[in-house]
Amino acid sequence: MATEDGKPKVFISYSWGNATTVTRVNAVADFLEGNGVWVEMDRYQEPGSNLYRFMEQMVRDPSIDKVLCFCDRSYTQKAEAGQGGVGTEAAIITPEVYEQVKGNQDAARHRYVAVAMETDDHDKFSLPLMFQSLMVVPMTDPARDTEVYPELLRIAAGQPRRVRNVTSTLPEYLQGNATRHALGTEPKALLARMEARNQGARRATAALREYLEALSQGLAHMSPGEPGSRTARLDQEIQTNRPVFQEFAQVVDAAAQFIDGPLEPTLYGFFQTLITHNFSYQVDRDRQDFTRLAATEFFVATITALIEHRRFDQAAGLLTRAYWERAQDRDARGYELLCYGPEDLHDDRWLEQTRRALRQASGLDPAKYNQADALLHLRGAFHRSYRWHMTLVSDWMRSGLPLTREVTNAATAVPLETLLDLPLARIVQRLDDAATPGQNDPLAWQTGVLGGPGYLMNLEHLKKAL
Known part of the structure; x- marks a missing residue:
């Protein structure tokens, strides 16, 4: 009563x-x-x-x-x-x-x-x-x-212990009118998400590893689309396998949120496998188009999820790793290898529209996606390493980086410094140099014309934090 x-x-x-x-x-x-x-x-x-x-x-x-x-x-x-x-x-x-x-x-x-x-x-x-x-x-x-x-x-209060979720829908691959993607990774993806939420770190990490292994094997053995232009064939493969991108984003988001143990070794092994496939001379170029685009989007989704759930050390670990080493010339390359799109496919506008659509359908915040893309681009430019070809640069220029708005002093700059591997003062100096007219700065060259409202807002905000 x-x-x-x-x-x-x-x-x-x-x-x-x-x-x-x-x-x-x-x-x-x-x-x-x-x-x-x-x-x-x-x-x-x-x-x-x-x-x-x-x-x-x-x-x-x-x-x-x-x-x-x-x-x-x-x-x-x-x-x-x-x-x-x-x-x-x-x-x-x-x-x-x-x-x-x-x-x-x-x-x-x-x-x-x-x-x-x-x-x-x-x-x-x-x-x-x-x-x-x-x-x-x-x-x-x-x-x-x-x-x-x-x-x-x-x-x-006399209410049920759990609230019924009335807004959820069946996974796309179980809907009768849906096109099921051909990789067959849905059950392992579901298990990985469940284990991340409910089990200990060891068991959840094992489920994540099994899902990523199944995904990499499925990508390596998938058949190319119907004959036609490369753009048309790639578009068909994307439409057929669109659920794969959403599935992957949901899995890495759950892993970043719920698995307390280290994620970097498992994720690094997965991306190493993709790079091996994407640069193998034994694989036809037509079979690499989809996996190259997928590798880029998977990596951006991973960094997005890790930043969203404050796993900065795990994200920085992935950005520091060497992904390609040649013993004969001691050439080691970093994560930039994952942004090599479909080779010689000169259709940048279509690629930009496609990537924007995939990110909007992923379930992750598109603004946070753009932030991860921008940070990958900036880190590569800051350290003068290989170029991260950022396809959605205009989106970042308009909205800025949410992470920089948290920076009010030296202590709050640690996440940004960790991700970019530079102290705050050096970050501000590099951004300022690139935005100054007449400066021959590789960052300005790679990014295009700097000075969008979001970019300038970030720069001025960071200056105040020094």
Whole structure:
């Protein structure tokens, strides 16, 4: 029964036997109260009050909507032994809990909620026997307590524990009217995303590696499109395999967000495989057109996801690696090899339109895509390495780089310095030189005419941070 002002009422039951549990339970109570829930618990009782009597009253009080029982080993031991206030509560609520399990009491149904705070010696939830048939809210990892708070709030408000996603659609490859891409990587992509969200780093990384291996094999063995002009054939291959780009972007985004372990070695191995295929003299040029374009978009998507989820060290690691080494002349080239588009395909306007469409359909923020493209271009120019042919330079010039807007002082410049491998003062100097008329700067030559509103905004903002 809600209070007069409409707040749901919750009684929190727990044991004082573990100081860590007490702290965690109080944090939950603070969150619930801060979000409109009336919380009853012993912390509000005056010193010297009869807490056993209070607990008994709360359990029997019909105005209490939910009883949240936070169960650790101490709680379980006291409930089953009938000790202390927890034992008193257990004796009162046990019959009602059993009726709730059987569904014989509508008034009591869903009133009692067990929250598992610890596991036992067998790695199972530490729960009193009366709660073992109830649906349990897992909260056994103190480091992730805050992730459970919204679920407990919904329970307190009498809402379902999970919100149904009514806006989602079937994956494109499962829709009856969709053209399924020919690589067959959809199940492994789905598994990689699920493992990234739900499993430990080792298992999630293994699933990511399996997906990338399947993708590289599929790309290496895919058949070229129907005979015709190279542009028409490449366009057909892109349309047929358009879901591949969205699929890849979703996988790397999930990996960057949820896998805590290192991603760089797995991703580097994948891009090395693509480069080997794209520059092999044993592969027909027509079969390399699609994979060269795909390699560029995959790499930009990867850097986009890593920056979006603040994995700057992993992104910088990929940018520092050597992707091509020739022993005879000791020539080592970096990530720029991944921007070699379809060889001798002189149709830049079509390529620009195609890449913009692929990025807009990826599910990632197009502005963040353009930022990654720009940073790849700038880093290559700053270090006078091989050219990163940025096809969407005009988009960047208009919008600027979101990452630079975070830079207000030396401390906040670290992500930008890490990605560009230069100190902030040197970054500003290079950008200023390139934007100055009459300067013979390779950055200005590679970028075209500098001075778009986004570019100048970034430059002036960075100057203020020095």
